[in-house]
Amino acid sequence: MLIDPKHLHILSAIVDAGGMSQGARNLGKSQPSLSRIVADLEARLxxxxxxxxxxxxxPTELCTRLASEGRVIARATQQAQDIASQFISGHAGSVRVAGTPIFMDGVISTIIAGFQDEFPELRVDQSYGYAEELIEALRAGTVDTCVCPMEPGDVPDDIGFQRILKGRNVIACGSAHPLARKKSLRLEEISEFPWITQPAGSPLYQDLRDVLDSIGISDFKVSYSGGTLSSIINVLAGSKALTVLPFSVVYMQPKNTIVALPIRIEHPKRELGMLWNDMESQSPAKRRFIRYMTKRFAGISQAVAERQRQEIWRE
Amino acid sequence: MLIDPKHLHILSAIVDAGGMSQGARNLGKSQPSLSRIVADLEARLxxxxxxxxxxxxxPTELCTRLASEGRVIARATQQAQDIASQFISGHAGSVRVAGTPIFMDGVISTIIAGFQDEFPELRVDQSYGYAEELIEALRAGTVDTCVCPMEPGDVPDDIGFQRILKGRNVIACGSAHPLARKKSLRLEEISEFPWITQPAGSPLYQDLRDVLDSIGISDFKVSYSGGTLSSIINVLAGSKALTVLPFSVVYMQPKNTIVALPIRIEHPKRELGMLWNDMESQSPAKRRFIRYMTKRFAGISQAVAERQRQEIWRE
DNA sequence: AATTAACATAGCATTATGCTATATTATTTG
DNA sequence: CAAATAATATAGCATAATGCTATGTTAATT
Known part of the structure; x- marks a missing residue:
């Protein structure tokens, strides 16, 4: 003797409408349908x-009590309906984003803020990692999308990749740094200052080495390492240390904290991009996030390049 | 795009069981059933x-959220199931009982106490009235059953009647009354005391008149009227007034409050009985109540008659 | 008594649901 | 890495549930 929750819902609709005909209208069904369902229920009970x-x-007393359970069911079903349509339209759900620390802290988090402003019901779970682990996480399904500097050729075939920003690094220092005011610099001038580095495995550490190699500095002094971006910026702002950062990160910082030195250094071969595993199986919220990011970066990318041209290349 | 609450329930069962096979076992269904229902839902969503x-x-995120609504539905459905079976077995529900005030207060309420002790989930709604209005209420469906003194011949054909107690009236007084200690009384002795009466329309008022008429007292002094039983008893106990009460009422009172005088007075033609409208359409709880009352009174009726024989008739 | 509005029933078409048998497939084991 | 295992997916079929329209009944109203 099992009761179908749908029948309880119908019962509540009849009771609330005060009759079968009106109840049927409210439910978008025919009156005989309800009549029979009620008759069946009565027979079974x-x-x-x-x-x-x-x-x-x-309604009898029993009916009244069953109808009140029916109302609970109606509410939960409606709720499920709402959840589903919110979810399907990409207005509800969550995205798990991972990425390299400096970019996540320095650029992506600000963009995420804009995303959350536009889609307040969407939850973003952020985590950190470098290329190999990120791809690993994508494959394991513990992360939905990643933001990571990659050489497009290095992206495995099963992973989707969308470039969102060109790789442009600069040498950065605190805005009170003695070099900060100079219009032009000779390479020798920077050699006397100590450096802030990223962890050895990180792309930016490699970039830093490459830059200094290309300038001819093979032996450099590290004054600070291991901090996340906010620590690095504090150290930069309060000391004479230098570091290599993506220009986009410098660009996104508030004025008067750090600046980029007007020295052209070589572009890293990596480009910042978004990675994903299987776009088709992504939920709408996740697709929406990726769409939003690539769209926002289409604009930002322009602005960053323009500013860099003005500030570093002085054209 | 309508979601069936049953499907949400199934979804929650699958999620909670950690798989379809186990979920199917828990629900008492086959695994392919669930598999298809899930596939259909996925297709529709x-x-x-x-x-x-x-x-x-x-489970995906959407699934998790839908499943949590499913759990609500499962709980409500189970609740409905429980309500129904409690109700059908007569262990839940309510009974609306009406009756004449003195009997309800003096006898029935005590029996109701026993009923509620045995069926704590059953609610009793009590109200008061006299024969015509009671039958009216039964027909209008505002009351389920009535307790009322009736002449069996006066019961309308459409109303069911079950005798529960013979009509036996006595003259009652406070236990400290000067007449209370006498073994036998002459009729003249009672004529000097004032009387407590019921409202003019009530059966007991008629009984009082009939009794005094038969004794030859046509002109009697009324000292108090209009109170419900507890007032009447207080007035009896604290004054020298007399009144006519059913012996069953006197019998049910605690010792040393009121007593019945050892005077044989004529039996009223009415007998206390239960009335109902349509036994078939009564809910189990109401049937159970009527059953309980008639059963309890089968015993009480004996005990009352026996005691009355001893106390009044002195046989 | 006639009218009205609602509920009940009948009949039929369609969909949903149930099952068993069997094919696939992800994971574990040897 | 192949075999074994255990779970899910699919196919096919029978039955039950549900939908509708048309129509019969009935309680309330005029």
């Missing part, structure tokens, strides 16, 4: 649900 | 509910 022979339909 | 190609079945 062995109890009548409406006083018979009364025309403003009068 | 256009979103997958379980990560595909993962074997410990892993």
């Amino acid at each position: 062995g109890e009548s649900l409406f006083e018979k022979g009364r025309r403003p339909l009068q | 256009g979103e997958s509910l379980f990560e595909k190609g993962r074997r410990p079945l892993q």
Whole structure:
């Protein structure tokens, strides 16, 4: 003797409408449908649900109590309906984003803020990692999308990649740094200052080495390492140390904290991009996030390049 | 795009069981059933509910949220199930009992106490009235059963009647009354005391008149009227007034409050009985109540008659 | 008594659901 | 890495549930 929750819902609709005909209209069904469902229920329960022979339909006590459970069911079903449509339209759900620390802290988090402003019901779970582990995480399904500097050729075939920003590094220092005011610099001038480095495995560490190699500095002094971006910026701002950072990160910082030195250094071969595993199986929220990011970066990319041209290349 | 609450319930069962096979076992269904229902739901939502190609079945975010609504539905359905079976077995529900005030207060309420002790989930709604209005209320369906002194011949054909107690009246007084200690009384002795009466329309008022008429007292002094039983008893106990009461009422009172005088007075033609409208359409709880009352009174009726024989008739 | 509005029933078409048998597939084991 | 295992997916078929329209009944109203 099992009761179908749908029947309880229908019962509540009849009781609330005050009759079968109106109840049927409210539910978008025909009156005979409800009539039969009620009759079946009565037969299966062995109890009548409406006083018979009364025309403003009068629910029995049992009916009233079952109808109140029906209301709970109706509410939960509606809720599920809403959740589903919110979810399908990409207005509800969550995205798990991972990426390299400096970019996540320095650029992506600000863009995420804009995303959350536009889609307040969407939850973003952020985590950190470098290329190999990120791809690993994508494959394991513990992360939905990653932001990571990659050489496009290094992206495995099974992983989607969308470039969002060109790789442009600069040498950065605190805005009070003695070199900060100079219009032009000779390479020798920077050699006396100590350096802030990223962890050895990180792309930026490699970039730093490459830059100094190309300038001819093979032996450099490291004054600070291991901090996340906010620590690095504090150290830069309060000391004479230098570091290599993506220009986009410098660009996104508030004025008067750090600046980029007007020295052209070589572009890293990596480009910042978004990675994903299987776009088709992504939920709408996740697709929406990726769409949003690539779209926002289309604009930002321009602005960053323009500013860099003005500030570093002085054209 | 309507979601069936049953499907949400099934979804929650699958998620909670950690897989379809176990979920199917828990629900008492076959695994292919669930598999298809999930596939249909996915097709209709256009979103997958379980990560595909993962074997410990892993619900997607959407699935998790829908399942949590499913749990609400499962709980409400179970609740409805419980309500129904409690109700059908007569262990839940309510009974609306009406009756004449003195009997309700003096006898029935005590029996109701026993009923509620045995069926604590059953609610009793009590109200008061006299024969015509009671029958009216039964027909209107505002009351389920009535307790009322009636002449069996006066019961309308459409109303069921079950005698529960013979009509036996006595003259009652406070236990400290000067007449209370006498073994036998002459009729003249009672004529000097004032009387407590019921409202003019009540059966007991008629009984009082009949009694005094038969004794030859046509002109009697009324000292108090209009009170319900507890007032009447207080007035009896604290004054020298007399009144006519059913012996059953006197019998049910605690010792040393009121007593019945050893004077044989004529039996009223009315007998206390239970009335109902249509036994078939009564809910189990109401049937159970009527059953309980008639059964309890089968015993009480004996005890009352026996005691009355001893106390009044002195046989 | 006639009218009206609602509920009940009948009949039929369609969909949903149930099952068993069997194919696939992810994971574990040897 | 192949075999074994255990779970899910699919196919096919029978049955139950549900939908509708048309129509019969009935309680309330005029």
